[in-house]
Amino acid sequence: MRIVITGATGNVGTALLHALEPGHDVVGLARRLPDTTAEPYRRAGWRAVDVGLPGAEEELAEVFAGADAVVHLAWAISPVRGDPPMWRTNDHGTRNVLAAAAAAGVSHVVVASSVAAYGPAPRWEKVTEDWPCDGIAGSAYSRGKAALETLLDRFEAKYPQVKVARIRPCAILHRDAAGEFARWLLGPAVPAHLVGGRRLPVPLWTDLRAQVVHTTDVAEAIRLILDRGFTGAVNLAAPQVLDADALAGVLGGTRLPVPKPVVQLATRAAWLGGLLPVHPGWLELADRAALADPALAESALGWQPRYDAAAALADLVAGLRSGAGAASPPLAPPRRDGVLARLRSLTRVGPSHQSQA
Numbered sequence: 001m002r003i004v005i006t007g008a009t010g011n012v013g014t015a016l017l018h019a020l021e022p023g024h025d026v027v028g029l030a031r032r033l034p035d036t037t038a039e040p041y042r043r044a045g046w047r048a049v050d051v052g053l054p055g056a057e058e059e060l061a062e063v064f065a066g067a068d069a070v071v072h073l074a075w076a077i078s079p080v081r082g083d084p085p086m087w088r089t090n091d092h093g094t095r096n097v098l099a100a101a102a103a104a105g106v107s108h109v110v111v112a113s114s115v116a117a118y119g120p121a122p123r124w125e126k127v128t129e130d131w132p133c134d135g136i137a138g139s140a141y142s143r144g145k146a147a148l149e150t151l152l153d154r155f156e157a158k159y160p161q162v163k164v165a166r167i168r169p170c171a172i173l174h175r176d177a178a179g180e181f182a183r184w185l186l187g188p189a190v191p192a193h194l195v196g197g198r199r200l201p202v203p204l205w206t207d208l209r210a211q212v213v214h215t216t217d218v219a220e221a222i223r224l225i226l227d228r229g230f231t232g233a234v235n236l237a238a239p240q241v242l243d244a245d246a247l248a249g250v251l252g253g254t255r256l257p258v259p260k261p262v263v264q265l266a267t268r269a270a271w272l273g274g275l276l277p278v279h280p281g282w283l284e285l286a287d288r289a290a291l292a293d294p295a296l297a298e299s300a301l302g303w304q305p306r307y308d309a310a311a312a313l314a315d316l317v318a319g320l321r322s323g324a325g326a327a328s329p330p331l332a333p334p335r336r337d338g339v340l341a342r343l344r345s346l347t348r349v350g351p352s353h354q355s356q357a
Contacts, residue, residue, distance in 0.1 A: 006071070009329065031074075051097055052092045056093070078282075080277075090144045110225055113148055140357060167218065170213055171211070177215065181316060184353075186276070195321065196318070198254075204256070208286065209243050236294060237294045
């Protein structure tokens with residue numbers, strides 16, 4: 001097949017390049033190109049495209065011409081202040097990709113949505129793909145994914161001849177995404193190599209629960225979707241659910257039982273002061289996100305995740321401690337700045353990243 005992948009330099013895009021069998025004609029699109037001589041980026045042809053720019057639809061339609069499938073992974077998750085506005089990339093970018101796919105006559109479109117699109121559910125109950133995609137009010141990421149689902153509904157109604165698949169994974173973790181996660185969550189205040197140390201206290205509230213899935217398992221699901229021409233929505237998650245104690249055990253070993261409002265207040269102060277890049281909106285999503293039932297992926301695709309939840313999280317932690325990464329701007333290894341450089345970074349006034357409220 002001829003396959004075009006937007007966001008091909010990111011966490012899932014990089015893993016998908018590894019997962020696709022030789023013989024496919026793959027074109028990778030990204031705003032910032034990778035080292036195209038390095039694995040796995042040498043496996044694709046490349047075009048530098050900002051999908052959210054006005055007029056990008058025409059350029060995308062040119063690239064999509066003759067493609068059997070488009071995999072849309074481009075999404076701004078936690079952009080820094082100087083990056084394009086998050087809504088422009090996510091909303092306008094998706095509209096441009098869908099319009100270009102229709103104009104180019106692409107027969108199969110696979111889009112990365114998220115379990116974050118779901119509205120709140122009973123706390124320990126896993127939901128199936130028919131759960132309402134109402135989003136979580138306090139999370140920009142969740143609201144963006146819920147809006148994406150509405151765009152896809154409208155696209156399917158307007159272009160019934162296009163097969164549309166939407167994956168809804170939970171948190172997607174991988175060793176080589178360590179630099180990306182360090183820039184999203186830690187910043188200069190917490191050196192990445194401290195994560196996972198036995199003496200690192202982890203402040204978590206008692207009833208926190210989380211699902212994760214390994215990046216290579218998500219890439220394998222997309223490969224199966226492409227091979228089988230699957231349409232519709234499908235949840236992707238390792239079957240285990242991690243509670244607060246299990247999370248702390250992988251992240252640092254010692255859980256500090258702190259009420260959620262206290263964690264949110266401290267996080268907001270650190271974000272406003274530029275000490276940490278993580279916005280408290282992410283905590284709201286972590287607390288209220290629905291748990292996903294992956295049974296459909298297993299029955300319809302034959303998908304079997306290779307990593308359980310604890311192993312997927314441990315793989316990311318190992319990457320943070322070792323400085324792992326890949327040869328693309330999103331997955332560049334975490335920086336190992338000295339003490340003076342970190343102190344200078346901590347003197348910055350104001351948030352380093354765009355709001356996730």
